[in-house]
Amino acid sequence: MKSKSFYSFLIILLALVWSVSVVQAQDVKETTLFTNVKVFNGVDEKLLDADVLVEGNLIKQVSKDIKAPKGAQVIDGKGSVLMPGLIDAHWHTMYIGFPLATLANGDMIEAAARAVPKAKNVLMRGFTTVRDMGGPSEGLKTVIDEGVIPGPRILPSGPGISQTSGHFDYRQYAGVPFNTADPMEYWYRTRMFAVADGKDEMIRRVRENLRMGAAQIKLATGGGVSSVYDPLDVAEYTLEEIKAAVDVATDFNTYVATHVMTDRAIMKSIEAGVKSIEHGYFASDETLQLMAKKGIWLCPQPFFEGDLEYPDADRSEKFEQVVKNTARLYQNAKKYGVKLGFGTDLLMNPPSENQGAQLARLATWMSPYEVLKIATSENAKMLEMSGPRHPYKNGPLGVIKEGAYADIILVNGNPLENLDLVADAENNFVVIMKDGNIYKNIID
Numbered sequence: 524m525k526s527k528s529f530y531s532f533l534i535i536l537l538a539l540v541w542s543v544s545v546v547q548a549q550d551v552k553e554t555t556l557f558t559n560v561k562v563f564n565g566v567d568e569k570l571l572d573a574d575v576l577v578e579g580n581l582i583k584q585v586s587k588d589i590k591a592p593k594g595a596q597v598i599d600g601k602g603s604v605l606m607p608g609l610i611d612a613h614w615h616t617m618y619i620g621f622p623l624a625t626l627a628n629g630d631m632i633e634a635a636a637r638a639v640p641k642a643k644n645v646l647m648r649g650f651t652t653v654r655d656m657g658g659p660s661e662g663l664k665t666v667i668d669e670g671v672i673p674g675p676r677i678l679p680s681g682p683g684i685s686q687t688s689g690h691f692d693y694r695q696y697a698g699v700p701f702n703t704a705d706p707m708e709y710w711y712r713t714r715m716f717a718v719a720d721g722k723d724e725m726i727r728r729v730r731e732n733l734r735m736g737a738a739q740i741k742l743a744t745g746g747g748v749s750s751v752y753d754p755l756d757v758a759e760y761t762l763e764e765i766k767a768a769v770d771v772a773t774d775f776n777t778y779v780a781t782h783v784m785t786d787r788a789i790m791k792s793i794e795a796g797v798k799s800i801e802h803g804y805f806a807s808d809e810t811l812q813l814m815a816k817k818g819i820w821l822c823p824q825p826f827f828e829g830d831l832e833y834p835d836a837d838r839s840e841k842f843e844q845v846v847k848n849t850a851r852l853y854q855n856a857k858k859y860g861v862k863l864g865f866g867t868d869l870l871m872n873p874p875s876e877n878q879g880a881q882l883a884r885l886a887t888w889m890s891p892y893e894v895l896k897i898a899t900s901e902n903a904k905m906l907e908m909s910g911p912r913h914p915y916k917n918g919p920l921g922v923i924k925e926g927a928y929a930d931i932i933l934v935n936g937n938p939l940e941n942l943d944l945v946a947d948a949e950n951n952f953v954v955i956m957k958d959g960n961i962y963k964n965i966i967d
Contacts, residue, residue: 534845550672554578554958556591557931562602563939565607565899565922568892570939575605576699579927580959581918586927600843601966604937606895607921607929608651608943608957610680610902611878613801613822613866616642616677617658617715621683622872623834631659631713636665641876642674647949648878651930652676652920654739654866654906656780656801657683657691661736664914673962676915676930678906680741681732682717683782684725688752689759690782691716722767725760729771738909742781744797745788748841749833749870754760755805755841755898758788765795777912780822784845786810790960793819799864804848808855815860820905822864823852825884831870839891864905880946891942929959933966 561570562585562794574589575582591597597670614943620637622629642663645653653675655664664677685691686700698705701718710716714735719728728741744760746753753759765781772779773796780799781792786807789800795815799820800806806814806821814821828846834841867881885894903921906913920930933954938944944951955963 554583554592554595555929555956555961556589556597557594557605557733557933558597558599560603560605560933561937563604563851563895564604565626565903566649566814568939570604570937572960574913575923575931577931577956577959580929582923582925582927582929582931583774585923596961598933598964598966599780600954601952602879603966604934604939605923606932606934606938607899607923607927608932608955609649609864609878609882610651610652610654610906610921611645611675611898612654612902612905613656613824613868614645614650614653615658615868616653616655616663616876617659618870619876621870626707626710630709631715634715635663639672642672643880644876645675646673646962647955649932649952649955650675650878651932651955652678652903652906652915654678654680654902655868656680656714656741656782656868659735664736668914670960675957676755677921678738678909678914679736680739681735681957682711683741683743684717684719684728684732685743685782686759686764687720689718689890690745690747690750690753692718692750692752693834700842706930719764723761725764726771729768733771733775733777736914737777738906738912739777740768740779740793740853741747741800741801742768742797743781743783744781744792745797746841746888747782747784747786748831748845751838752758755844758785758791762791762941765792765797776911778887778908780820782897793817799905801866802845804845804852806852806855808859811855811861813860818862820862820864820908821856822866823849824868824906825853825868825881825887827851827888839861844951845909847891850888851887857888862901862905863897864902865894877946879948883942883946887943891939894942895938895945929956931956935966947949 557575576584620641660679667674693705719725746755748758778798781797781802785805867878899921936944953966
């Protein structure tokens with residue numbers, strides 16, 4: 524019965540995505556030559572006067588005065604800045620545009636239908652790659668990679684894993700012990716969330732996610748804002764449970780990232796072998812220094828007041844605490860040389876889901892060059908921790924160099940001087956290319 528339902532779901536989903544009216548890749552050419560551009564390569568602060576030749580889905584050549592191959596599409600950049608596609612290292616493909624009411628009344632078909640246009644929006648904002656930090660995004664990744672619908676590259680984690688009374692425990696108050704009468708049980712069966720208690724359950728859940736194609740594993744080892752049963756100050760999972768997840772991920776040659784806020788919970792996660800701290804707003808100076816020493820990544824979000832809205836006072840107050848600690852965290856992480864990633868973590872129906880606007884906020888604490896480097900080559904380095912589980916192995920991401928994936932943006936203006944340009948992709952990103960295919964070209 525479960526198998527029949529599963530395949531019925533797949534058939535309906537495929538029919539849905541094939542029938543959705545989308546703007547597929549335009550002007551797809553075997554070879555594209557960009558001329559008259561200034562290149563930000565994702566690494567160096569100085570812009571390079573060069574042409575960029577794309578052959579297939581990779582960058583073939585970066586140099587001056589490249590002769591256009593026969594049949595190549597030539598794009599005159601008219602002095603615009605050519606840069607790598609942006610990377611969002613904390614995105615939720617299946618949660619964005621997903622109203623809270625759907626948790627009680629919707630189904631996976633509705634969730635998938637809402638996710639399809641949102642995936643296109645991500646790409647059209649210039650984010651050509653996302654690290655998905657929770658949710659069943661593997662299927663959407665497949666149809667995007669096959670060219671069925673437009674969207675970013677996705678490095679899926681599968682459903683985030685938490686303990687009972689943890690960050691991903693959204694069951695009704697009377698939903699324990701776990702029972703099939705709880706409406707939320709549907710969302711655990713369909714892998715929107717996962718709960719595991721004890722070492723054995725943790726091992727099984729991590730293996731399930733890896734079986735389904737996870738590039739990395741996402742846990743929750745501390746309290747959260749959007750969750751119901753865990754205050755921000757709590758630490759979640761025992762050291763043994765976290766280590767069990769790390770051991771399984773390590774055996775699969777990948778790593779564990781974790782949602783965590785407080786200093787004590789962060790320290791326990793680091794002791795267990797976690798490689799990426801998501802959020803971390805209450806990390807002490809000592810913990811940040813340890814992270815810098817050990818090379819642990821920190822991926823916070825530049826949340827400001829009003830970014831996210833919650834229907835109750837408790838979660839609204841928790842979000843306020845996070846906002847109050849945002850500036851201190853960024854300032855101290857930079858001060859101590861912590862490896863910083865950029866991710867937006869926008870959920871459900873935020874007032875604004877503009878990833879570029881979130882990115883531009885980092886100029887409050889960093890130079891535009893530092894910000895753009897983080898959102899391109901530095902984020903790409905974080906993603907490389909997936910090792911052989913990284914689904915895109917034919918070239919590096921986040922850089923403009925020979926042999927790299929042809930994920931390219933042309934910006935009307937210089938974002939190294941005016942970072943606000945990235946906040947308005949509709950007007951300022953005149954060309955968007957992913958995997959050698961042009962999805963937007965308004966330069967002419």
